[in-house]
Amino acid sequence: MKNAGTKEKLQHSNSDGKENDQLIESFQLQVAHYKKEKDILLALSDDITKVRDKNDLITLFKKRIKGLYHITHTIVTLIDYKEGSYTPFLLDNDGSPIRSHDRYSEMVQSHFSLNEPFIQTVLKSDGPISFVLEDIMDKPDSPPFLRVNYEKGVKSILMTCLMKEGKPMGFIHIYSDDVNGFSEEFRSVIKGIVPQISGAVSNIIKNEEILNKEKEKSFLLDFSSAIATVKTKEELASAVHNALRKLSPECGFIIRRINEDNSTLSPYVYHFNKQLDRKMLAAMEQSRFPINDGLQNRILASTIPLFFSAEKELQRGNASGYVQFWKELGISNFVGIRLRNAETNLGILLLDIEDINLELVQGICSQISIAMSNIIAHEQVDKKQNEQAFLLGFSTDITLVRTKQDLQDAIFTVLDKTMHTKLAMIRVIDDDGIHLSPFMFDRSLFDNGKNDFEKMSSMRITVDEAYTAQVLASKDGVMFNVEEELRNGNDYAKLWKSTGLKNMYGLPLRVNNKPIGTIWLLANKLSQLIVKGICSQISMAIANIQANEKLFAYKKKLEVENDYLKEQIKTIYNFAEIIGSGEEMQKVYRLMSLVAESNTTVLVLGETGTGKELIARAIHNSSPRKDKLMVKVNCAALPSNLIESELFGHERGAFTGAIDRRIGKFELANNSTLFLDEIGELPLDAQAKLLRVIQERELERIGGKQVIKIDVRLVAATNRNLEEEVKAGRFRADLYFRLNVFPIHLPPLRERSEDIEALTHFFVQKYSRNTGRKIKKIAPRVIQQLRSYTWPGNVRELEHLIERSILLSTDGALEEVYIPQNTDPGKKDEAHLLNRSLEEMERSYIIDTLKRCLGKISGPGSAAEVLQIPGNTLHSKMKKLNINKADYFGN
Structure with a gap:
């Protein structure tokens, strides 16, 4: 009504109608402006009351304003007075033109200084203030987001403070791509709406705090539930990793536990997002x-x-290796929190995290501390149970001990594998009750101080020696720190130091409270319960061993005397499998006894049938390798194309037909003896490969790439004259020299006639048993017959002859043997010649001469001329000796 009255007065008081119209129009515009501003403010206020999500505020604000005014996007930043900075809080997620800028992420995460001239101007302004970006963006200390917006087409910015309780709590940033985009009308609207926006932002912050508190509570409840089921270190590591991943996906951590020495910490559980190589991981653990x-x-x-x-830690001189290690991993900043249960510090938690909710992390650490305390308690219980179980097992092992070596094996095993320590020395009190002698020690422990150890371990000390007396007088033993003992001038300490271990533990050994000796153990740390338990067991075992040694002393003495008497009645060279004790065989036995214990290559030479394989087997059975099977290869029986495969083996697919891998005879004979019979029959190409294996002591299977080390003792045998074979080029000289290290020549049977009777009785007994014939008597003339025969086939021929004669015998006596009478007249072997009559030898010689003369009997170049007898005489001899044309013109 008031406005209507004013209008009526103006119309009547001014005669100039045109001027009145202008006033009316101006008034109407003013009214429209106020109405528009009022509508905008009311609409915004109404929208702001509906805001629940923080980014909805920007969306609604832009929706109401953008259609009326020329703006591009809006954000809200909050002030952190403690840090002296302001940071983005509400973002225009849909309309911001700078979202595609490569520095957008940087801008969103940045903390901009409150000391910048740009923001100070805003703080001092009593209302909205605008800037043209081109005018201010390159000024000193101007925030970088100004240039970033300019590069994306933004021309101007309107800034105004958001207030809370009369103090700026943040800023609203409004951007336009028009240099003159912010009119007075717009500024007025913004000024009017700032209180509502400030209230909305304040409410959003409060709501977020409430939501965060709820989330923290929910998170801690979930973590508490997860940690309640933890029983092991591995489960703890998994639970902590899963929880921290919810706070920060890239968060790495390590928990260090205070060690039993209360002066150091060691890694307990950890997780790093970056892969660690094995060397770094081992060094850290x-x-x-x-x-x-x-x-x-x-x-x-x-x-x-x-x-x-x-x-900064490195700059201030922190020499801890882990700081440099973390820097190399790319960890620049980290947080440290103590882990404490009640009044006891358990360790620390180190986090690779930049932004952290301290209150939440403290809650996490409280849960971790409880879980860690429970795990440690479980570990201690398990440790005691394991120690008790170990002592029970060790007690069982000790009950089986019968000898000093058994005890040493048991002690070394339990100390090394279970206690990770070493036995320095056990000394036992002598029968005089004064001196102590070394009983047992680990010589390998003092490799770095070998000379000093040999000297000190050989010393006999008394019970009054300073360190021994101190140990014997103690109840549970004494621990000597190596470094301290070095400073005190302890002569033993230098030797202890050479092992690299920190402490020497000296403990008394007692049986029924009576001291029987001392035990000295080198270690970094030992469990008192285990040490006390094993000392008790070791004491009983030593006492039992000493008692057994005394009980068996007299028995041992009698056994030694008995063995000595047995040795006296034995022959010096006893090879039970070989029959014969004549002079020639005694020479062979002597050579065998000299070489049997060594690894020397032996070459057995002799005619066919002399028993070369028997000699090889006797050498093997008398050697240290007798517990393993001797492997035999007959070189003459191997096809030339399979020799290499037979000796050295082959891989699957190495050649046609090689469907499976084959292990060669050399590999089979590893750590044993390989007998190469008929070595003279080996082809030259196989000889070269054999020589390499003998020289290098290694081989490769056919078709294989792996070099196989072997330890084979070689015994070779042949009936050939290898020296003649070398001269003829059929045998490699270098291989011959390798084989001929220790030759043993077996005499033919005709040169050891004194052994024929013993051999005859042996074969009669053997084949009587095999054939079921009971031969109880051998006629004397049989033995005489056998001795007069020259045995071109040697012992093998004798064996077969005896077997045949037994089969032909009809009663229990061997009355005759069937010695071959008709031998091949073409043979010139000495053994055959000695068994022929004069007539047979003359007939054989005439036939050979006729063959050489191509059957010509008389005349120049004839057989009669060669034999230097008349042709008629030769005809007569041929008729008498029944020599026909077929004899010298035969096939």
Whole structure:
């Protein structure tokens, strides 16, 4: 009504109608402006009351304003007075033109300084203030987001403070791509809406805090549930990793536990997002870091989490290796929180994380501490149970001990594998009750101080020796720190130091409270329960061994005397499998006894049938390799194309027909003896390969690439004259020299006639049993017959002749033997010649001469001329000796 009255007065008071119209129009525009502003403010206020999600505020604001005014996008930043910066809080996720800029992520995460001239101007303004980006973006200390927006087409920015309780809490940033995009009308609207926006932002912050609190509570409840089921270190590591991953996907961590020495910490569980190589991982897991390193002690003393910079720690001289290690992993900043259960520090948690909710992390650490305490308690219980089980098992092992060697094996095994320590020395008190003698020790422990150990271990000391007396007088033993003993001038300490172990434990050995000796163990740390338990068991075992040694002393003495008497009645060279004790065989036995114990290559030479394989087997059975099977190869029986495969083996597919891998005879004979019979029959190409294997002691299977080391003792045999074979080029000289290291020549049977009777009785007994014939008597004339025969086939021929004669005998006596009478007249072997009559020898000689003369009997170049007898005489002899044309013109 008031406005209507004013209009009526104006119309009547001014006669100039045109001027009144202008005033009316101006008033109407003013009214429309106020109405528009009022509508906008009311609409925005109404929208703001509906805002629940923080980014909805920007969306609604832009939706109401953008259609009326020329803007591109809007964001809200919040002030952190403690840090002296402001950071993005509400973002225009849909309309911002800079989202495609390569620095967008950087801008979203940046903390911009409140000391910049640009933002100071905004803070000092009593309302919205606008800037042209081109005018301010390159000025000193201007925030980089100005240029980033300019590069994406933004021309101007309107800034105004958001207030809370009379103090700026943040800023609203409004951008336009028009240099003159912000009119007075727009500024007025913004100024009017700022209180509502400030209230909305404040509410959003409160709601977020409430939601975060709820999330934290929910998170801690979930983590508490997960941690409640944890029983092992591995489960703890998994639970912590899963929880921290929810806070920060890239978060790495390591928990260090305070060691039993209370002066160092070692890695307990950990997880790094970056892959560690094995060397780095092993170095980290085995490290022990001093508590007082200037960093860990600060964490353990602090009730709140502490933030650290790896670079700054290095600059201030922190020499801890893990700081440099983390820097190499790319970890620049980390947080340290102590892990504490009640009043006891358990260790520390180190996090590779930049932004952290301290309250939440403290809640996590509280849960971790409880779980860690429970795991340690379980570990201690398990440790005691394992120790008790171990002592029970060790007690069982000790009950089986009968000898000093058994005890040493049991002690060395249990100390090395279970306790990770070494036996330095066990000394036992002598019968005089004064001196102590070395009983047992681990010589390998003192490789670096071998000379000193040999000297000190050989000494006999008394019970009054300073360190021994101290140990014997103690209840549970004495621990000597190696470094301290070095400083005190302990003569033994230098030797202890050479092992690299930190402590020497000296413990008394007692049986029924009576000291029987001392045991000395080198280790870094030992369990008192286990040490006490094994000392008791070892004491009983030593006492039992000493008692057994005394009980068996007299028995042993009698056994030694008995063995000595037995040795006296034995022959010097006893090879039971070989029959014969004549002079020639005694020479062979002597050579065999000299070479049997060694690994020397032996070459057995002799005629066919002399028993070369028997000699090889006797050498093997008398050697240290007798517990393994001797492998035999008959070189004459091998096809030339299979010799290499037979000796050295082959891989599958090495040649046609090689359907499976084959292990050669050399591999089969590893750590045993290989007998190469008829070595003279080996082809030249196989000889070369055999020589390489003998020289190098290694081989490769046919078609294989792996070099196989072998340890084979070689015995070779042949009936050929290898020297003649070498001259003829049929045998390699270098292989012959390799084989001919220790030759043994077997005499033919005709040269050892004194052994024929013993051999005859042996074969009669053998084949009587095999054939079922009971031969109880051998006629004397049989033995005489056998001795007069020259035996071109040697012992083998004698064996077969006896077998045939037994089969032909009809009663229990061997009355005659069937010695061959008709031998091949073409043979010139000495043995055959000695068994022929004069007539047979003359007939054979005439036939050979006729063959050489192509059957010509008389005349020049005839057989009669060669024999230097008349042709008629030769005709007469041929008729008398029944020599026909077929004899010298035969096939």
